[in-house]
Amino acid sequence: MSVTGAEIMVKCLEKQGVKVLFGYPGAAICPFYDALRDSSIRHVLVRQEQNAGHAASGYARASGKVGVCVVTSGPGATNLITAIASAYMDSIPIVAITGQVRSDLLGRDVFQEVDITGACEPFTKYSYLVKRTADLPRVFREAFHIASTGRPGPVLIDIPVDVQQQSIERFSYPDKVDIIGYKPSLNGHAVQIQRAAEAIKKASRPVICAGGGVFSAKAVEELRALVNETGIPTVCTMMGIGALPTAHPLNLGMLGTHGVKGANTAIHQADLILLCGARVGDRAMAAPDQIAKHAKIIHIDIDPAEIGKNMPAAIPIVGDLKLVLEKLRADVREAGVTCPADWVQACMAAKEPYTRHFSTSLVNPKALIGLLSDRLREDSILVADVGQNQIWSANHYQVKKGRFLTSGGMGTMGYSVPAAIGAKMACPDRQVVAVCGDGSFQMQFMELATLCCQGLDLKIIVMTNHRLGMVRELQDNGYGGRQSGVDLAGSPDFIKLAEAYGIPGLRISSDAQAEGTVEALLNAPGPFLLECQVDEKEPSL
Numbered sequence: 001m002s003v004t005g006a007e008i009m010v011k012c013l014e015k016q017g018v019k020v021l022f023g024y025p026g027a028a029i030c031p032f033y034d035a036l037r038d039s040s041i042r043h044v045l046v047r048q049e050q051n052a053g054h055a056a057s058g059y060a061r062a063s064g065k066v067g068v069c070v071v072t073s074g075p076g077a078t079n080l081i082t083a084i085a086s087a088y089m090d091s092i093p094i095v096a097i098t099g100q101v102r103s104d105l106l107g108r109d110v111f112q113e114v115d116i117t118g119a120c121e122p123f124t125k126y127s128y129l130v131k132r133t134a135d136l137p138r139v140f141r142e143a144f145h146i147a148s149t150g151r152p153g154p155v156l157i158d159i160p161v162d163v164q165q166q167s168i169e170r171f172s173y174p175d176k177v178d179i180i181g182y183k184p185s186l187n188g189h190a191v192q193i194q195r196a197a198e199a200i201k202k203a204s205r206p207v208i209c210a211g212g213g214v215f216s217a218k219a220v221e222e223l224r225a226l227v228n229e230t231g232i233p234t235v236c237t238m239m240g241i242g243a244l245p246t247a248h249p250l251n252l253g254m255l256g257t258h259g260v261k262g263a264n265t266a267i268h269q270a271d272l273i274l275l276c277g278a279r280v281g282d283r284a285m286a287a288p289d290q291i292a293k294h295a296k297i298i299h300i301d302i303d304p305a306e307i308g309k310n311m312p313a314a315i316p317i318v319g320d321l322k323l324v325l326e327k328l329r330a331d332v333r334e335a336g337v338t339c340p341a342d343w344v345q346a347c348m349a350a351k352e353p354y355t356r357h358f359s360t361s362l363v364n365p366k367a368l369i370g371l372l373s374d375r376l377r378e379d380s381i382l383v384a385d386v387g388q389n390q391i392w393s394a395n396h397y398q399v400k401k402g403r404f405l406t407s408g409g410m411g412t413m414g415y416s417v418p419a420a421i422g423a424k425m426a427c428p429d430r431q432v433v434a435v436c437g438d439g440s441f442q443m444q445f446m447e448l449a450t451l452c453c454q455g456l457d458l459k460i461i462v463m464t465n466h467r468l469g470m471v472r473e474l475q476d477n478g479y480g481g482r483q484s485g486v487d488l489a490g491s492p493d494f495i496k497l498a499e500a501y502g503i504p505g506l507r508i509s510s511d512a513q514a515e516g517t518v519e520a521l522l523n524a525p526g527p528f529l530l531e532c533q534v535d536e537k538e539p540s541l
Contacts, residue, residue: 002167005133006031009097009164010039012140015173018068020044020059020425022052022418026072028112029099031164044425044454047446049076051418053083053154055450056094058422060087061405062381062430064218066147067094067422073101074112077158081120082412084154088123089409090239091216093152095143100160103131117158127156133166137173145177150184151303152216184302188319188327196274196298196315197331203272203296205343206232209255212239212408213277213301217321223276224248226329231339233347235263237278238390239408242399252347256285258391258540262351267291269346275299275313277321279306281409300324361510363532365392365463368514369435372461373398375518377431381405381423385416385436388469391540393435402430414443417460421447424456431459431522438464438488445494448501451527458527462494465534473540498529505529 003011009032013021022044025033036043046052049071056067071080077098087094100106101113117127126146128139136159143155200206214223223243227234227250234244235255244251255263267273267285273295285291292312299306299313300321307316317324369392376382378400384393390406397404405423407415420434436444441462451458463469468486475483498505504524508517508531521530 003171004167006035006164008136010035016144021068022055023070024049026076028073028161049079050083053080054415054418055422057087057092058419059426060092062423063426070097072099074114077116085123086410086412087154091152093147094154096156098158100158102162103160124156125153129158133163134168141174185318186320188317188324192317193327197335201335201337205270206272207266207270208232208234208274210236210240210243210276211278214243219322222325230337241404246398265350266347270295272296280310362535365534366396369396380431383416383420383434385440386411386413387437388540389435389437389463413440417444417447424458433459435461439468460529462531463534465536467536494531503527507531509533
């Protein structure tokens with residue numbers, strides 16, 4: 001019995017164990033959508049294509065599986081570009097499927113044609129333009145393999161509408177993948193790992209820096225075991241928040257421009273830094289070359305291109321972080337490594353005690369995030385947007401056994417709500433909260449319809465200061481207070497907007513209102529929106 005390309009696409013997704021996909025249909029992807037009706041795969045209709053990619057990202061990060069999004073050709077595909085680039089920068093495994101015009105019309109600038117594989121080339125792990133229906137099973141099998149192995153990332157599959165419509169005699173899905181030239185190095189060089197263990201033993205002031213690669217490699221337990229066994233103080237990048245519980249005695253917090261004093265002090269005083277799945281971009285370390293002059297750098301990463309790119313590495317180790325840390329733990333245990341007590345005490349002394357300051361007028365966003373941490377369950381997921389709300393959340397949300405998700409490398413505003421939708425669909429039994437500013441909320445509030453349609457118990461907190469807060473802060477500090485293009489005058493009433501979608505909401509304008517309102521937020525059945533009035537001059541730090 002013959003099978004169409006569209007039916008093959010659905011069968012491939014089923015073979016990969018896909019349960020949920022996020023998308024927005026159009027003419028060039030209609031054959032696939034028609035075949036999808038006969039599948040048990042749950043389709044989530046977003047309200048803008050970019051948000052399909054963000055939702056797939058949130059789903060991937062919360063589930064540990066590959067997220068999938070599907071859009072049509074032309075503007076549907078180009079709208080997805082920002083989400084693909086965001087996933088690439090943060091090493092999130094997604095497969096993005098785009099419809100394309102007929103094969104015989106390619107290159108003729110017909111209606112809704114765009115070279116999406118060419119446009120996305122700089123920020124995909126790989127992309128396919130499928131020319132033959134018979135190639136679909138191989139392409140899908142390879143795409144999921146590439147997205148989820150080595151350094152995870154997005155893979156694009158562009159499929160002309162005629163390839164979806166044509167039929168072949170039978171469907172056969174490959175059992176294995178063998179891609180010439182794609183063989184990620186996993187185990188790490190044994191001699192280099194042994195050198196790293198010896199260097200750690202000799203160090204007087206070692207520090208571990210945990211990045212997002214800890215989560216990508218599913219190496220959280222291995223990292224925590226290494227920290228506990230050696231007693232080495234640990235800092236994290238923004239993407240590494242939660243690799244070590246916030247309250248862990250050796251967790252010094254987030255480093256960098258918007259990080260905390262204890263973390264930055266430790267990094268600048270260290271004589272050895274163990275980088276675990278972190279590329280230490282400019283917001284994490286403003287002058288990595290200077291730090292490398294007084295500290296020996298051990299850099300572990302699955303992607304050899306990341307090692308030494310931003311910071312010179314004395315001991316580079318290319319390999320899967322989970323496997324490398326297992327071997328490193330064994331070597332440091334055999335070497336009897338114990339972090340010097342005086343160094344640990346110095347790091348603890350530099351830590352600023354966690355205090356919660358309540359303001360007398362309006363809402364202190366830092367205190368509110370701390371209060372939210374107290375009330376959420378241990379395994380909760382907080383998804384922060386980009387801007388001041390991101391920094392307030394990163395530095396004041398207390399991660400226990402849950403996750404902190406945000407857009408790190410790309411810094412994409414409008415990420416939190418669709419990503420939280422994806423995370424909630426991946427983990428329906430866990431509390432999920434999205435935090436955003438009044439600027440970023442207006443880039444994504446159309447997805448209130450999506451969470452209502454899907455019946456998701458998702459909570460949203462909007463920090464309203466009537467400004468693009470982080471840009472305002474930058475202009476105040478670096479441009480003599482000459483504010484330009486940051487006033488959000490004309491914004492809607494967010495509570496009425498939520499009510500228009502059938503979502504209850506509350507607005508608070510003082511810390512005195514916060515405690516009872518946070519309880520109401522978390523106890524409300526179904527979605528709920530809390531708007532917090534924040535002083536327009538409230539600093540990020």
